[in-house]
Amino acid sequence: MAPAVFLLLVWMLVPLITTLFFSFKKYLPLRGDELGKGLDWVGFENYSRFLNSSSFWPSVQTTLLIVGSVLVITVVLGVLLALLLDQPMWGQGIVRILIISPFFVMPTVSALVWKNMFMDSNYGLFAHLWRFFGAEPVQWLSQSSIESIIMIVSWQWLPFATLILLTAIQSLDSEQLEASEMDGAPVLKRFWYIILPHLGRAITVVILIQTIFLLAVFAEIFVTTGGAFGSRTLTYLIFQRVLESQNVGLGSAGGVYAIILANIVALFLMRIVGKNLDQ
Amino acid sequence: MGQIVLKKVQKKFDDVEVIPPLDLTIEDGEFTVFVGPSGCGKSTLLRLIAGLEDVTAGSIEIDGKEAADLPPAKRGLSMVFQSYALYPHMSVRKNIAFPLKMAKMDSAEIKKRVEAAAEVLNLTSYLDRRPGQLSGGQRQRVAIGRSIVREPSAFLFDEPLSNLDAALRVGMRMEISELHKRLDTTMVYVTHDQVEAMTMADKIVVLQAGVVEQVGSPLDLYHSPKNKFVAGFIGSPKMNLIEGDEAKKHNAQTIGIRPEHIAVADGNGEWSGVVGVSEHLGSDTFFHVHDTGLADMITVRVEGDVGLKYGDKINLSPRQDLIHKFDQQGDRIV
């Protein structure tokens, strides 16, 4: 027990402390700042600069928009898909594997596939489809950049949601459904009063786990829009500050804000859905 | 209200015929029990009546109206499941109110009915608990409550007591019987426990492999079983079935004699054997008698305690007027 706790502490504390340390320092490697020569203490200057930069609030908004939309899409579609997959059908095993497979594709790869195969405005599949119906192809990544990213990320996370929800549906006692059928509940009411409450806990788990990963979505943006056209999330902004502007101090302050944001979101979610967990 | 008539009802799962065409009438207000060994199709038959399974062929009439094509909710029946099938996320109150809510009854009326049902079933102080916080017997009562509020024309029970311990089972048995007397509604009750069947039923339907072997009152079945199967199934301990020379003396292929109809003779009884295991119940003693030359084992019921031990010699005299005779096909000879 003790070594594990120690390892975990080191694992988590070291990056956290380094981030905190840098966030109070002026550290611009390209301007000649070096760790070895010692860094200037600048107090909360990095924090106020990060907060007051014109890109901060839009990036928080973008982050929340992407996380929120992906959660809604994956949970709603996940429930529907799980209901469908639960029906007995021909080739069930293969269909299930196909549904799960996007989860095994690396984010970078899937984003590239979406970008080139579907969303390219000249030779992408969507462009062909639009032209087939006589419409002007959409410049997906520039005109609807956030929607495009939401689409890609949802596609990646849908299998996860579906899988968890499917196992939950399969654990529902069929006698409960039969009882409600005898009690006079038609299909939609059976879904609303019996299946959905039964899924409550699984939906909570999906939401909490996905939130953790979605707050840190990066590769999908890096590969597609590169943060342009209003698709810059907080994570991406920090990446730009550190690597593109080579301002480690400012980026670290952003990192601390990201931690705070994640905690606010987590607190908020636990308030709404957390009570489903303790039954 | 609540007559159920099955005409040539047949059920196949894929190609397996679980219920060959079967006719059965359940009269209004009757307490009918389906008994039979495990896998004989009792649940399937009940589920056909409920509408949870579709009939392969035949018709089901409820109160004179054809119901085989109606969905379960439209048949005016309610069912209590073996697993109770309560809704775990709803309070007891909401569970009981659920069918009424689905029928869009107004909330004042719902409240009245739920509370009346809770009163009858001693659930008043548990109305705001979740099913998970109740004991097995209480859950069972909630399930019954949920089924009575709707005032169905018949109740269907599928082994409702099999998850309860023995003492509770006896108690609930009485409660259900009392409920039947009070409501005077048709009840169809599935069990594989013949004691439940004997004590509760107005009419027992004995099933074997989907075939109705005999229909009759508990005492009918006890006194004049139609065939060997019913004879062996009804009664506890089981009737002794004897073949061979002894049966030939009675001009039968098989004769049957119940353990309670064999007396222990002092001197020279008709049969004799050696005492094997004896089961002492206090009021009665059951002796397993071996080496009689009649069958592997003859069970004998004796009132009170007789001082016989393992290995003792025993003389038996069966009551001649209570010997059942069966022919080659296993049917009763009258």
Ligand SMILES: Nc1ncnc2c1ncn2[C@@H]1O[C@H](COP(=O)(O)OP(=O)(O)OP(=O)(O)O)[C@@H](O)[C@H]1O
């Ligand atoms: N959905 C189904 N598909 C295929 N076969 C089934 C199905 N349901 C039941 N059976 C078969 O039908 C037969 C009767 O089953 P049923 O459940 O009615 O038995 P039962 O008399 O209720 O037994 P028990 O006392 O064990 O509950 C069994 O042989 C069972 O295997």
Ligand SMILES: [Mg+2]
């Ligand atoms: Mg059964």
